[in-house]
Amino acid sequence: xxxxxxxxxxxxxxxxxxxxxxxxxxxxxxxxxxxxxxxxxxxxxxxxxxxxxxxxxxxxxxxxxxxxxxxxxxxxxxxxxxxxxxxxxxxxxxxxxxxxxxxxxxxxxxxxxxxxxxxxxxxxxxxxxxxxxxxxxxxxxxxxxxxxxxxxxxxxxxxxxxxxxxxxxxxxxxxxxxxxxxxxxxxxxxxxxxxxxxxxxxxxxxxxxxxxxxxxxxxxxx
Numbered sequence: 001x002x003x004x005x006x007x008x009x010x011x012x013x014x015x016x017x018x019x020x021x022x023x024x025x026x027x028x029x030x031x032x033x034x035x036x037x038x039x040x041x042x043x044x045x046x047x048x049x050x051x052x053x054x055x056x057x058x059x060x061x062x063x064x065x066x067x068x069x070x071x072x073x074x075x076x077x078x079x080x081x082x083x084x085x086x087x088x089x090x091x092x093x094x095x096x097x098x099x100x101x102x103x104x105x106x107x108x109x110x111x112x113x114x115x116x117x118x119x120x121x122x123x124x125x126x127x128x129x130x131x132x133x134x135x136x137x138x139x140x141x142x143x144x145x146x147x148x149x150x151x152x153x154x155x156x157x158x159x160x161x162x163x164x165x166x167x168x169x170x171x172x173x174x175x176x177x178x179x180x181x182x183x184x185x186x187x188x189x190x191x192x193x194x195x196x197x198x199x200x201x202x203x204x205x206x207x208x209x210x211x212x213x214x215x216x217x218x219x220x221x222x
Contacts (some may be wrong), residue, residue: 143199
């Protein structure tokens with residue numbers, strides 16, 4: 001949503017598309033999981049009277065809208081994509097089928113996974129970790145508004161210190177809020193490193209992927 005308080009910013013989406021295209025040109029196979037918080041946050045709405053499961057389903061639908069927006073931006077610049085939704089809606093995208101998604105990636109297409117896991121009470125973080133495990137991904141890159149994991153909120157605490165690397169167990173023990181605990185545990189158990197970086201900085205995705213950018217890597221202890 002960029003600097004807006006709600007909705008989508010076409011310039012931001014276009015920047016993300018260019019960044020994603022730049023790494024596909026390096027031969028990297030890419031799958032994307034997109035949230036829907038810019039449109040709807042089910043957990044927060046549950047506090048205002050909407051039943052949690054009902055709100056979560058509404059949030060899943062918001063992720064489909066974002067997935068279609070990113071697909072449109074990517075295809076405008078010549079990147080072949082497929083959107084797969086955990087909630088079947090064949091009129092607008094494919095249903096999530098693991099082997100079909102893997103085939104798309106093998107053919108150089110970007111697969112955008114929408115609708116989370118298709119289940120309420122599970123966040124987009126968990127969906128990202130689940131899809132990373134199912135696709136056999138080498139790493140999960142979590143794009144945020146900060147350049148890594150800090151010991152306090154760097155937007156509120158000027159003396160917050162950034163970690164270059166962390167273990168999964170440290171993240172869970174210290175409750176560092178990198179991702180939901182279930183997502184962190186899933187990545188730990190499947191030995192999938194989590195790379196936390198600032199996606200709002202143009203070109204940063206390729207830099208981090210090449211090992212030059214600033215990021216925090218969460219991985220199993222050696």
